[in-house]
Amino acid sequence: MAAVKKSLVVEALRRSQMTELLAKGKRLDGRGPLDYRPIRIETGVISKASGSARVIIGNTEVIAGVKVETGTPFPDTPDQGLLVVNAEVLPLASPYAEPGPPDEDAIELARVVDRGIRESQMIDVSKLVIKEGEKVYAVFVDVSVLNVDGNLFDTTSYAVVSALLTAKYKRHEIVDGKLKQLEDTEPLPLKTIPTSVTMAKIGDTVVVDPTDEEEAVMDARLTITTDSNGNICAGQKGNAGTFSFEQMQSAADISRMKGEENRKVIREVTGFAN
Amino acid sequence: MTALINEQGLRHDGRRIEDLRPIKIEVGILKNANGSAYIEFGKNKIIAAVYGPKEVHPKHMALPDRAVLRCRYHMSPFSTDTRKNPAPSRREIEISKVVREALEPAIMINDYPRTAIDVFLEVLQSDGGSRCAGINAASVALADAGINMRDLVSACAAGKVGGQVVLDLDDTEDKEGQADVPVAIMPNFDQVTLFQLDGILTQEEFKKAFGFALGGCRKLYQLQKEALMKKYFGHGEPIVEENE
Amino acid sequence: MPDVKRRYVIPGEVVAEGNHRPIANVLRVGEKFYSTRVGMAEVGHEGVRVIPLSGPYIPRVDDLVVGKVVDYSAFAWEVDINSCFFAFLPAQSVFGRDFSPAEDTLTSKFAIGDILAARVIAFDRTRDPLLGIAGPGLGRIPRGETVKITPTKVPRLIGKRGSMIRTIEMATNCRLTIGQNGVVVVNGAPEGVVMSIKAIKLVEEEAHSADLTQKVQTLLMVPAGAQA
Structure with a gap:
């Protein structure tokens, strides 16, 4: 952790302008507190991957690739396939990103996105078994952040979800004790679309989809993920600020409302019906 | 195996829905540390130690206007059923971060410029809810160290087990249950400093679980207070003569 | 002060x-004053304060401190000083105005490990x-034994207008140098030093019990009612 993140220094003028505008319910880029920037989703961008998606929210851009391989199940879940989500902020994504192993921010990002997918039971992992206790499918989702301008959580989450929704993998069989890859492909067994909504508390205002500048000024961050039924399946507060009890309650409502809106965008692009 | 919630509405360990596990907090258990605490929270056994404020190493990490707060949550290799690799896992790195961010709002770090405050949480034996247990211990250890604080931080999880919203999940309930919602608050300011959620909850269940967790935090606050009172005010009425 | 709660x-x-x-040690938010420490709250005419029972030593100008020389450069x-900050003693203030780093060696005055008031x-x-x-x-303390106590309890060890120091010094025939930073040097005959340290530890443990003076007197076998 760098002692001072120079990327997070915001001009004092911008800061006071931002807080003045927020008091009137407006934001620097003209949005209202509960408006997202335009969301652009493109799938099938990497043909060598089982599934892939590029998602752009405002200037934030990430790419997610799914690779379905085979592996050994965990001893305590012999009847379940594996899911691994990993995220990396590439050194080219911002003047301040540095090469090296993922830092705590990238680890948190990957784990919160992973939690949304896993806990919503988006993937029916019980159907990803080749031979119980011996061979299962392992779904690897790797995310590369290409350009940083705030709200990495939602951008990454939508990219992972869209990549999974459009992924196709080759079936395997065990023939004479040997693993054999079949030629036909199949979509992953998916049940729901977990959709995260990230909010930032700036002063006393809560806004969704914060930009880099807003994140630099925010007191605290809150991500809540809902599934297609509007149930809450993951949550994470971040940063050394706080939320009041009332703000927590209304954040749950906001996450359902905005989550449903953004889920529609994902549905349109991927053609997934649930 | 036994049902997570039986016909009488009791949980697998005999607790009712809104019962906490047995909890014991002890303040000032390490000689070397500036502040320390030990907590037993169900089967969790966790030591919290605070070192600081102290000189920052490396020196360039120091901040001119406030202390650097550092936090390490670590599980001993023998703390789990199968041996845990002693190197910090991704889970431990994330928990270290959220614990730090849960404590920081309560610490008046601007009172200690150019210094570091280190908080160490060592999980000697783990059970469900170790991050909340750790936060409770860390917060009294900080008070024990005499670091200026706006408030204590009290933490407790709620969740959903066997179809019902319950308070304070243990290991079994965490693994078999449907949701876990760890929450930490500053009890005198009604502010949430830690919130995580995994599992599935309807909006109504979420509100109920959040309410349960807040109730649990309030109970923890009482236990933290008692532990500090016992260490510092174990004897007699307060008196002080004018001196110097 | 009967009107202090x-x-x-x-x-x-x-x-x-x-x-x-x-x-x-109070934080004001709106109309309310919150304690920021474990301690004793006092609300009186003069205002609101909390006397803390634990915590680090934060230096204040004019404090007398007892410290240990841990390093030196050409100039200081x-x-x-038992704090989160290391302190500096400039060579010029010891050697005088014509101090010359080329000619004067700092170790000729104080060496690493020396105890200073x-x-x-x-x-x-x-x-x-x-x-x-x-x-x-002030300056180097050539002999004696050092004891550390919680810095916030130093006022109790000093006592009302120095009464506690005098009680201990007279009963043990020792001399105490008490730094505001919680470091105390006890100097005297070996038996006296042992008794003084016992008394200091007692003050530390029972700093805020009502009958502290009496307990110290009992420990030191001072006749009851004796004036320090």
Whole structure:
């Protein structure tokens, strides 16, 4: 952790302008507190991957690739396939990103996105078994952040979800004790679309989809993920600020409302019906 | 195996829905540390130690206007059923971060410029809810160290087990249950400093679980207070003569 | 002061509400004063304060401190004063105005490990504390034994107008040098030093019990009612 993140220094003028505008319910880029920037989703961008998606929210851009391989199940879940989500902020994504192993921010990002997918039971992992206790499918989702301008959580989450929704993998069989890859492909067994909504508390205002500048000024961050039924399946507060009890309650409502809106965008692009 | 919630509405360990596990907090258990605490929270056994404020190493990490707060949550290799690799896992790195961010709002770090405050949480034996247990211990250890604080931080999880919203999940309930919602608050300011959620909850269940967790935090606050009172005010009425 | 209300508090507890002057270790938010420490809250005419029972030593200008020389450069000694900040004693203040780093060696005055009594000359948020040893009783302490106590309990060890120090010094025939930073040097015959340290530890443990003076007198076998 760098002692001072120079990327997070915001001009004092911008800061006071931002807080003045927020008091009137407006934001620097003209949005209202509960408006997202335009969301652009493109799938099938990497043909060598089982599934892939590029998602752009405002200037934030990430790419997610799914690779379905085979592996050994965990001893305590012999009847379940594996899911691994990993995220990396590439050194080219911002003047301040540095090469090296993922830092705590990238680890948190990957784990919160992973939690949304896993806990919503988006993937029916019980159907990803080749031979119980011996061979299962392992779904690897790797995310590369290409350009940083705030709200990495939602951008990454939508990219992972869209990549999974459009992924196709080759079936395997065990023939004479040997693993054999079949030629036909199949979509992953998916049940729901977990959709995260990230909010930032700036002063006393809560806004969704914060930009880099807003994140630099925010007191605290809150991500809540809902599934297609509007149930809450993951949550994470971040940063050394706080939320009041009332703000927590209304954040749950906001996450359902905005989550449903953004889920529609994902549905349109991927053609997934649930 | 036994049902997570039986016909009488009791949980697998005999607790009712809104019962906490047995909890014991002890303040000032390490000689070397500036502040320390030990907590037993169900089967969790966790030591919290605070070192600081102290000189920052490396020196360039120091901040001119406030202390650097550092936090390490670590599980001993023998703390789990199968041996845990002693190197910090991704889970431990994330928990270290959220614990730090849960404590920081309560610490008046601007009172200690150019210094570091280190908080160490060592999980000697783990059970469900170790991050909340750790936060409770860390917060009294900080008070024990005499670091200026706006408030204590009290933490407790709620969740959903066997179809019902319950308070304070243990290991079994965490693994078999449907949701876990760890929450930490500053009890005198009604502010949430830690919130995580995994599992599935309807909006109504979420509100109920959040309410349960807040109730649990309030109970923890009482236990933290008692532990500090016992260490510092174990004897007699307060008196002080004018001196110097 | 009969009109001063005292009670035990922990961080976050409301000490008082309304119109008061904050003195120490309280945080004002709106109309409320919250304690920031474990300690004893006092609400009186002068204002609101909490006397803390634990915590680090934060230097204040004019404090007498007892420190240990841990390092030196060509221009100054670095002194551990039991705080989160190391203190500096400039060579010029010891050698005088014509101090020359080329000719004077610092170790000819103080060596690493020496114990000093010194006064805090300057300290603020931006720089490390600066020490001076001009004044009676300051400088190297050649003999004695050091004891550390919680810095916040130093006022109790000093006692009302120095009464506690005198009680211990007279009963044990020792001399105490008490730094505000919680470091105490006890000098005297070996038996006396042992008794003094016992008494100091007792003050530390029972700093805020009502009959502290009596307990110390009992320990030191001072006849009851004897005036220090």
